[in-house]
Amino acid sequence: MYLWSLGMNVDSIRQMPHGILVADLHLAPDENQDMWTLNLELPEFTDALYYAPFQKHAINPDLDLWPEAYNQCHPLPVSPSDIHDLKRGGMFLLLRLTSGSFVAILPIVSTEVMTWLQGTDSGLALAASHFGHMELNVTAPLLAVAENTCPYAAVRDVWGAARKQLDSFHLREEKALPEVFRYLGWCTWEQYRDDISESLILEAIDSIEREDLPIRWVLIDDGHLQISGAFTSITADGGAEAPDDAQDRKLAGFQPDLNKFPHGWERIQNRIRQSKKIKWSGIWLNFNGYWGGIASENNLGAINQHLCAISEVTKLPKSTAEDAGAFYDAWIRQQAESGFNFIKVDNESQNVPLYRGSSSNAVRAANVNHQALEDAVEKHLDGMINCMAHSNLCAFNARFSQVTRCSEDYAKEDLWRAKHHLHNSFGNMLWMGQTIWGDHDMFHSSDPVAGAVMARSKAISGGPVYLSDASGDFDPELVRPLCLSSGRILMPLAPAVPVPSSLFVDPYEADAAFCVIAPLVDQCAVWAAYNLTSPEKSVSAVLRMEDYSAAGALIDENWEAPAEGLIVWDEVSQTCARMLAADPEGLSFSLKTFSDIFLLLSPVFHGWAVIGLRNKYLAPQACHVHSRGHEYLELSCEDAGKLLIWKQADSVACEEGEVVPVGEHLWEIQLRKPESRVTLRL
Incomplete structure (x- = not known):
C-alpha cells in the first residue's frame, strides 16, 4: 500500500518487519548534501492531523525554528490539498483513509540522524540530517x-x-510515575518568573504551610543559577518561549547564585525538612547549562576537561558517553546532595542547534547528552520533568524520564494562551502520550479568566498538577476537588486525548466544541468539551456512545456501550442524565463563550451507578467497588465526604450512614472518615 519514491542520496531503501523503513544514507556537507530527502506517496485519505512546530494558530506562526521546536508543537488538521504547504519539522502524522481506517506515520530518531516530515512541491517528504560538518554514511531506521x-x-x-x-526510549507502559508527581505541588515560575531569592522562597514555604491546602512539593524554577554576566529579569520571548537574549545567558558554575541565595540551599532545605506539609522539592535546570550554553570562563574546575568549545565564549559537553556522563552526573548528583528529589530540565530541543556548525554530528552529540542525563537522574533522583522538548529527538531519548511538557507555557489572565494551551496539551498527548505522562504546566487557581477551566483540565491531564499562586491568592474551592485530603491527585487511568469526532477539527474556527476523554476506574470515564474559538462564537458539543468506547481504547480495552446505559454527571451544573446505548442522538450541549462542559460517565451495572465522592472532579477515582448485585452494592472510599450513587429505586438503606435522596434516583451517603467501607441495599 505504501510506495516510497526515491529521493536524493539514497543508495538503498527497504521495508523492514513491523512497519519500519530503513535506508542507507550518505550525507556530505562539504558537497552541499547535508540533508537527505525521500518523497512519500501517501495512500488516499480524506483527513490528516499534522504535528509540527509554529504552525497556523501558533503564538507566533511566522517563526520557523527547526530543530529547536521548543514547546511549540501544534496539531493541525489538514486536507489532501494542504500537504504541499506543510511546515518542516513534522514529528507525527495521522491519516484517515478513504477506506475509513487510520494510518499513523512516525519519523524516527536513531543514534546518528534525526528525521522529520515537510511539505514540498511534490507533496510530503521525509527528511533526515545529522546537522554536522563531517561526511556520514549510515544505515538507519527512518520511519x-x-x-x-x-x-x-x-x-x-x-x-x-x-x-x-x-x-x-521506553513506552509509558514500561515506566512508573514517581510518587511525588501523584501529589499536589507548587512552582515559582508563573508568579515570580526568575526574580526569586532565598528570602522569597522561605516566605513562600511559610505561606504554603499556613494555607488550608495539602501542597506536598515545591519546584524552584529559573532564577537561581550562577551565570556569567549581569542580566535583568526575563521579560520577553518573541513567541518562542526562550529569552530574547538567550545566546548571552551562560552557566558559570554548579552552585546557586550566592547574591540571591547567600546560604546556598541549606536554609531552604532545612525549612522544608521542618514542614508538616511539604515532603518533596524540585529544582529547575537548563539542559545546555543555561539558555546559551556554558561560559568558557567558568567555575566548573575539572569538569572543563569534559567540555568542548563551540564558540570563543561557549562550551558544551564533548560528544562521548564518558564526557557527557561526567558533566551530567556531577551536576545531578549535586542537586541530590543539596536535598532535591526531582528536577525540571528546560531548553532540551535547543541542544542540536547549539552543536550545529561546530560538531561533526550534532544529533549524535545530543543523543549522548540525553542518555547521560537520563542515567544521572535515574541514579540520583526520583524523577524529571522534560520541558521545551517538542522534538522527536527528545521523545526518542525518554528512556527513564516519565513526564514531558505537552504545550507552551500557561499565562495568567491570557485568554488566547489559555485556549492554545488547552488544545495543544490534549492534542499533543495523542502522539506524545505513548512514551510519557504529559505536563500541562502550572496554573493560577486565582486566574479570573481561566482558573476554573484550568483546574478541571489539570484533573484529566494524567500528569503532575501544580499551582503558582502567590501567598493568599489560592482558591481552595477550585483546588480541593483535584485531590484527596492527603494531597494525592485523583488521576485518570490514561491521559485525556481528543475524542474521534475532534481529531480532525480545527477548534479555533469550527462550529463544534473541542472534546476530550479519559478512562477512569470501574469502566467509568470523564468527558470534557471546550469552546476555543477565535474570534469567539457559540459552538455545539455532542456526547456520543462512541466517545465512551474511545476511553477504553486508550488503555487497550474494548468498552462496549453498557447494556443498562450510562449515568452522565455534570460536574459544573451538578445535574445528571441517563444515556442509553440505543440512543443515536447522544446528549447535546452548547457553549457560547470560552468555557467547558465537564461530565463523568458512570456505567449502570445491576441497576447501580457509582458517581463517586461528590465535589471531586474525578469522583469515581476515590471509590473502589468490591461487589454488587441487583439488591446490593458494596464499596469503599479513600476519603471522607459525600458519596453519590444512582439507583432507580424507592429507597436505599445503608448501615454505615444515612442515605439522603438528592435528586431523581440520586442517593447521597455521608462518609465520616477515610477508607470507609459501606454496603447499600434496597
Whole structure:
C-alpha cells in the first residue's frame, strides 16, 4: 500500500518487519548534501492531523525554528490539498483513509540522524540530517508506519513498532510515575518568573504551610543559577518561549547564585525538612547549562576537561558517553546532595542547534547528552520533568524520564494562551502520550479568566498538577476537588486525548466544541468539551456512545456501550442524565463563550451507578467497588465526604450512614472518615 519514491542520496531503501523503513544514507556537507530527502506517496485519505512546530494558530506562526521546536508543537488538521504547504519539522502524522481506517506515520530518531516530515512541491517528504560538518554514511531506521481501524490503536501500534527497533526510549507502559508527581505541588515560575531569592522562597514555604491546602512539593524554577554576566529579569520571548537574549545567558558554575541565595540551599532545605506539609522539592535546570550554553570562563574546575568549545565564549559537553556522563552526573548528583528529589530540565530541543556548525554530528552529540542525563537522574533522583522538548529527538531519548511538557507555557489572565494551551496539551498527548505522562504546566487557581477551566483540565491531564499562586491568592474551592485530603491527585487511568469526532477539527474556527476523554476506574470515564474559538462564537458539543468506547481504547480495552446505559454527571451544573446505548442522538450541549462542559460517565451495572465522592472532579477515582448485585452494592472510599450513587429505586438503606435522596434516583451517603467501607441495599 505504501510506495516510497526515491529521493536524493539514497543508495538503498527497504521495508523492514513491523512497519519500519530503513535506508542507507550518505550525507556530505562539504558537497552541499547535508540533508537527505525521500518523497512519500501517501495512500488516499480524506483527513490528516499534522504535528509540527509554529504552525497556523501558533503564538507566533511566522517563526520557523527547526530543530529547536521548543514547546511549540501544534496539531493541525489538514486536507489532501494542504500537504504541499506543510511546515518542516513534522514529528507525527495521522491519516484517515478513504477506506475509513487510520494510518499513523512516525519519523524516527536513531543514534546518528534525526528525521522529520515537510511539505514540498511534490507533496510530503521525509527528511533526515545529522546537522554536522563531517561526511556520514549510515544505515538507519527512518520511519515507522501502522494502520488500524481505530485511530488510538494506530498510534499505539506505530510507537510499538518503533520500540521494537530502538532501545533509546521506553513506552509509558514500561515506566512508573514517581510518587511525588501523584501529589499536589507548587512552582515559582508563573508568579515570580526568575526574580526569586532565598528570602522569597522561605516566605513562600511559610505561606504554603499556613494555607488550608495539602501542597506536598515545591519546584524552584529559573532564577537561581550562577551565570556569567549581569542580566535583568526575563521579560520577553518573541513567541518562542526562550529569552530574547538567550545566546548571552551562560552557566558559570554548579552552585546557586550566592547574591540571591547567600546560604546556598541549606536554609531552604532545612525549612522544608521542618514542614508538616511539604515532603518533596524540585529544582529547575537548563539542559545546555543555561539558555546559551556554558561560559568558557567558568567555575566548573575539572569538569572543563569534559567540555568542548563551540564558540570563543561557549562550551558544551564533548560528544562521548564518558564526557557527557561526567558533566551530567556531577551536576545531578549535586542537586541530590543539596536535598532535591526531582528536577525540571528546560531548553532540551535547543541542544542540536547549539552543536550545529561546530560538531561533526550534532544529533549524535545530543543523543549522548540525553542518555547521560537520563542515567544521572535515574541514579540520583526520583524523577524529571522534560520541558521545551517538542522534538522527536527528545521523545526518542525518554528512556527513564516519565513526564514531558505537552504545550507552551500557561499565562495568567491570557485568554488566547489559555485556549492554545488547552488544545495543544490534549492534542499533543495523542502522539506524545505513548512514551510519557504529559505536563500541562502550572496554573493560577486565582486566574479570573481561566482558573476554573484550568483546574478541571489539570484533573484529566494524567500528569503532575501544580499551582503558582502567590501567598493568599489560592482558591481552595477550585483546588480541593483535584485531590484527596492527603494531597494525592485523583488521576485518570490514561491521559485525556481528543475524542474521534475532534481529531480532525480545527477548534479555533469550527462550529463544534473541542472534546476530550479519559478512562477512569470501574469502566467509568470523564468527558470534557471546550469552546476555543477565535474570534469567539457559540459552538455545539455532542456526547456520543462512541466517545465512551474511545476511553477504553486508550488503555487497550474494548468498552462496549453498557447494556443498562450510562449515568452522565455534570460536574459544573451538578445535574445528571441517563444515556442509553440505543440512543443515536447522544446528549447535546452548547457553549457560547470560552468555557467547558465537564461530565463523568458512570456505567449502570445491576441497576447501580457509582458517581463517586461528590465535589471531586474525578469522583469515581476515590471509590473502589468490591461487589454488587441487583439488591446490593458494596464499596469503599479513600476519603471522607459525600458519596453519590444512582439507583432507580424507592429507597436505599445503608448501615454505615444515612442515605439522603438528592435528586431523581440520586442517593447521597455521608462518609465520616477515610477508607470507609459501606454496603447499600434496597
